[in-house]
Amino acid sequence: MATTVMGSGFALGEHEVTNEALKRVCDTSDEWIKERTGIATRYYVADGTSTSDLGVRASQAAIADAGLTASDIDYVVFATMTPDYYFPGSGALLQTKLGLGKVPTLDIRQQCTGFIYGLQVADALLRAKAAKRVLLVGAEVHSGFMPWRDHGMVFGTTDARPTAAEYEFNTRYRDRTVLFGDAAGAVVLTSSEGPRGLLDVVLHSDGQYAEKLYVPSGFKFRPYITEEMIKEGRHIPEMDGQRVFRVAVSKLPEVVHEVLDKSGLKLEDISLLLAHQANLRLNEAVQKALGLPDDKVYNNIQKYGNTTAATIPILYDECKKAGRIKPGDLICFLALGAGFHWGAALLRA
Numbered sequence: 274m275a276t277t278v279m280g281s282g283f284a285l286g287e288h289e290v291t292n293e294a295l296k297r298v299c300d301t302s303d304e305w306i307k308e309r310t311g312i313a314t315r316y317y318v319a320d321g322t323s324t325s326d327l328g329v330r331a332s333q334a335a336i337a338d339a340g341l342t343a344s345d346i347d348y349v350v351f352a353t354m355t356p357d358y359y360f361p362g363s364g365a366l367l368q369t370k371l372g373l374g375k376v377p378t379l380d381i382r383q384q385c386t387g388f389i390y391g392l393q394v395a396d397a398l399l400r401a402k403a404a405k406r407v408l409l410v411g412a413e414v415h416s417g418f419m420p421w422r423d424h425g426m427v428f429g430t431t432d433a434r435p436t437a438a439e440y441e442f443n444t445r446y447r448d449r450t451v452l453f454g455d456a457a458g459a460v461v462l463t464s465s466e467g468p469r470g471l472l473d474v475v476l477h478s479d480g481q482y483a484e485k486l487y488v489p490s491g492f493k494f495r496p497y498i499t500e501e502m503i504k505e506g507r508h509i510p511e512m513d514g515q516r517v518f519r520v521a522v523s524k525l526p527e528v529v530h531e532v533l534d535k536s537g538l539k540l541e542d543i544s545l546l547l548a549h550q551a552n553l554r555l556n557e558a559v560q561k562a563l564g565l566p567d568d569k570v571y572n573n574i575q576k577y578g579n580t581t582a583a584t585i586p587i588l589y590d591e592c593k594k595a596g597r598i599k600p601g602d603l604i605c606f607l608a609l610g611a612g613f614h615w616g617a618a619l620l621r622a
């Protein structure tokens with residue numbers, strides 16, 4: 274028996290946000306963003322849409338794609354770093370909104386690597402017969418941590434503009450804010466007989482890098498967020514972008530080789546590499562280090578930016594629906610992000 278994907282789907286925030294639109298709130302440029310990251314557009318949710326709402330839309334698409342209904346799902350694994358609330362997690366909210374019944378929901382928080390961790394968890398649940406059909410969701414609403422006070426300025430729905438002080442404050446975070454978008458991706462997983470399915474997963478974590486990419490506010494403070502902390506921007510992620518970049522370029526090719534060795538497969542066996550979308554230059558460096566040709570790699574960061582736990586299920590769904598994934602293909606999922614957590618998984622389509 275192996276864990277197979279029955280269906281997939283994704284959903285985007287309601288507003289498309291171009292690089293030009295971000296110039297209204299901070300000092301940046303289309304040229305800088307495209308050259309350093311590859312990103313042309315990303316999507317932000319409309320006011321009131323939460324991570325679980327996006328998760329619901331992606332899940333409905335995935336459940337329909339699987340030819341199932343909500344009542345067929347008996348477990349939810351929800352990966353996000355931007356939950357609706359500090360607690361409870363978004364899994365239970367999604368369960369109720371989807372009308373899933375009282376099935377268990379598990380929230381995991383491995384950021385950009387959340388989907389790959391989720392695959393291993395779902396695989397273990399299916400093998401242990403704790404579930405028959407697991408809904409694995411990766412969803413994020415990053416626009417909640419953007420420093421500007423009114424998204425209408427970015428959407429072009431208001432004539433308001435930031436004050437000089439606000440513009441300067443927003444610009445302090447421009448290396449991060451331009452990267453992220455809001456989206457969700459979901460897959461329905463089950464156990465099947467035959468040669469298809471999840472072959473292997475290799476995961477790693479290294480907490481020594483925790484403060485190279487993190488949100489400094491939290492429950493080690495009393496209270497966990499104060500007006501002072503908001504003024505100092507401690508509710509906005511801190512990131513040592515160059516350090517993340519350097520570690521990723523070294524760890525990502527390594528873990529691809531590890532998962533291939535574990536499965537007794539070779540680099541040439543990979544049909545398609547679906548890597549987390551944090552930076553196009555980073556993915557090109559990883560592709561080069563692995564020596565993979567362009568037709569074995571797919572990136573979509575240009576359209577959606579970095580959507581953290583949602584990137585990999587979105588890549589999968591786009592490729593599946595575009596006919597880029599054929600029966601028998603070997604798909605390699607790959608990611609590294611805050612934690613640091615990183616890992617790779619192999620799926621026989």
Ligand code: ACO
Binds near residue numbers: 305449609610
């Ligand atoms: N627009 C214009 N200029 C900018 C912007 C911007 N948006 N951001 C930074 N700059 C400027 C800086 O101020 C700096 O100017 P200076 O030379 O005058 O001081 C210059 O550009 C270079 O800045 P760097 O931060 O050194 O730029 P870098 O080339 O490192 O790119 C980036 C930054 C894109 C963040 C890159 O480091 C990166 O992508 N790192 C990896 C991020 C990542 O993988 N994160 C993990 C996933 S996210 C997760 O887990 C949640």
